[in-house]
Amino acid sequence: MNPQAQRPPRDDVPVLMLHGFLGCKEDWHTVATTLQSGRRLAVFDLPGHGRSDGPALGSIGQMADWIVALLEAAGVAKATLVGHSMGSLIALQAASRAPERIRSLVLVGTVFYACAGAPETRKKVLMFSGVASLLVLL
Numbered sequence: 674m675n676p677q678a679q680r681p682p683r684d685d686v687p688v689l690m691l692h693g694f695l696g697c698k699e700d701w702h703t704v705a706t707t708l709q710s711g712r713r714l715a716v717f718d719l720p721g722h723g724r725s726d727g728p729a730l731g732s733i734g735q736m737a738d739w740i741v742a743l744l745e746a747a748g749v750a751k752a753t754l755v756g757h758s759m760g761s762l763i764a765l766q767a768a769s770r771a772p773e774r775i776r777s778l779v780l781v782g783t784v785f786y787a788c789a790g791a792p793e794t795r796k797k798v799l800m801f802s803g804v805a806s807l808l809v810l811l
Contacts, residue, residue: 686776687713688753689740691760693782697723700757719760733759737766744774755779 688708690701698716705716719736721729730736740763744752753776756764761780768775 685713686751686753687715687749688755689715689743691740691754691756691763692719692722693758693760695722696757696760699723704755719763733762733766736763737770740764740767741771741774744771750774751776753777753779755781756783757781758783
């Protein structure tokens with residue numbers, strides 16, 4: 674059997690992987706290596722983390738705005754955001770600020786109760802912390 678025939682078709686919606694507080698892009702190495710087949714992945718250091726240039730941004734909101742600006746600058750119409758810990762908070766905030774740009778969210782180790790989205794479409798999402806916690810919002 675041809676192993677190429679078993680691969681799913683390429684999904685052109687890029688996946689941005691957002692690390693946690695004091696983390697870096699290397700935190701995603703194993704996951705990114707597993708996911709890279711058939712997907713466009715973007716794994717990078719958030720401002721002020723890892724090997725990035727410049728200072729850290731001062732809030733989750735500022736980092737979410739940075740992610741939205743990154744999508745705009747790269748000409749990305751829609752993306753999937755995968756966030757761990759602080760990265761999941763950034764992903765949620767980015768999705769609430771630019772829902773038309775986010776196809777789906779994968780939140781790992783998120784620790785808080787959030788109300789995301791515009792008031793008329795607000796959805797309450799309860800997320801649990803822990804090593805095995807994983808919430809996928811499609």
